[in-house]
Amino acid sequence: MPPLDHAAAPAASTALRQIRQLPGPFALPVIGNALQVKLPRIHRDVEGWVRRYGPFMRAWFGRTLVLVVADSDAVAAVLRDRPDGFRRPLSSYKISVEMGGNPGLFLAEGGAWRNQRRMVMAGMAPGAIKAYFPALVTVAQRLQRRWQVAATQGRAITLDDDLKRYTVDIIAGLAFGTEVNTLESGEDVIQRHLDAILPAVARRSLSMLPYWRYFKLPVDRRLDRDVAALDVAVADLVRQARARLEQDPARRVRPPNLLEAMLAAADEPDSGVDDRAVAGNVLTMLLAGEDTTANTLSWMIYLLQRHPHCLAQAREEVRRLAPDVARFTLAQMDSLDYLGACASEAMRLKPVAPYIPLEALRDTVVGDVAVPAGSMLWCVMRHDSVSDAHFPDAQAFQPERWLADGAEANNKRAAMPFGAGVRTCPGRYLALLEIKIAMAMLLGSFDIAGVDTPDGGEAQELMGFVMSPIGLSMRLAPPR
Secondary structure (H helix, E strand, O other): OOOOOOOOOOOOOOOOEEHHHOOOOOOEOOOEOHHHOOHHHHHHHHHHHHHHHOOEEEEEEOOEEEEEEOOHHHHHHHHHOOOOOEEOOHHHHHHHHHOOOOOOOOOOOHHHHHHHHHHHHHHHOHHHHHHOHHHHHHHHHHHHHHHHHHHHHOOOEEHHHHHHHHHHHHHHHHHHOOOOOHHHHOOOHHHHHHHHHHHHHHHHHOOOOOHHHOOOOHHHHHHHHHHHHHHHHHHHHHHHHHHHHHHOOHHHHOOOOHHHHHHHHHOOOOOOOOHHHHHHHHHHHHHHHHHHHHHHHHHHHHHHHOOHHHHHHHHHHHHHHOOOHHHOOHHHHHHOHHHHHHHHHHHHHOOOOOEEEEEEOOOEEEOOEEEOOOOEEEEEOOOHHHOOOOOOOOOOOOHHHHHOOOHHHHHHHHOOOOOOHHHOOOOHHHHHHHHHHHHHHHHHHOEEEEEEOOOOOOOOEEEOOOEEEOOOEEEEEOOO
16 A cells, blocks of 8 residues: 655554554444544544544544544645545535535545636635735724724624624625625625534534434524525626626636636636536635634634733734724735734634544555545644644743744644645635734724633633634723
């Protein structure tokens, strides 16, 4: 069996271990280790197993034998071997299709993935995002006005709600080329349906018994209605975009939004992409971009508030280099090095994707473990990234470590918040820009009076479609 690459391959004289031979928790017949994990904290439960049994271990998810991999070099090698050697689990694809979804880049594989990747990258390239920069600033100003009202009224801000509105307004505008203003106009129909779909995707992906294929509960019938309504809304957006392209052919040369860029790319000869794939990627962008960036911002605000010296340094940098949100420029955002380091440190400690499930497409080797085709892998993304062997004083929030040169800088590869290899998240540039703009607005316009949890203790992690903090609220005051 060929190794997937030299980073994950054992020495030639090393005997390969079999997945069944690896250490792991005691498993019951049929249900395996199901009773030992809770879905809202499954990532923490598996991380606990890794600390006990090591970075290569086995677990049983029902009747499915799973190789859990937490060694960052091995994880990176596995991620680099996509899409040819590994794919997202076939079960996830089936769940998406049976829900009526149009799989986009996130779930596409093989040739379909390559065709869609070219199309999506045309719309997500830094040049395209830079052209959209003024719109990002406009959305940040809406958030500023919303928070000014809350600060004046002495009202606590629900971070999850407001930051999701911020990301939805940005992504919808970029993706559709239409004005979506949930920050000032209230709930958007697409956002409402997305908020219902995301938890269902997570729940079904980890369910041992696909009961919904045989009978449906009220929650499943509501989900069907949400999926159908979302399909109608997205199809209508695609029709509107096609009409704009037909009325103004110049838009094909310089598409003003992602949807029109993808349609123009799809219309190229031999693109291998149709309108269904375009619609799937519009949904993928919304699904992938709403919660991920909003949750990273929530964690970043929480961690800065709990480390006043870091908060003071970030605030000083913003007020010196980018003090006025109305006059933000790309050059200013690029100059906020310490703020960028704060984002990297927040993503290291609180990755919104703390694990990635994969399926082997061919016989291969991971570390010193033989992996037959069809095997399931659970890649733990937060193990080496919070280990003192890779980051000195790894549990501490120290943004300056991302600005350091030398040996410590070489360990940065242990943290992979956007994945690795050719399937690295195509939206990473947009996400980092969204984060910097929102944080620069916050730190330049307000003082953070407090960030509170529901019980007054440490923020708790909740695993749904992505990992989020539970119930954070923020109190603001005018800047001193």
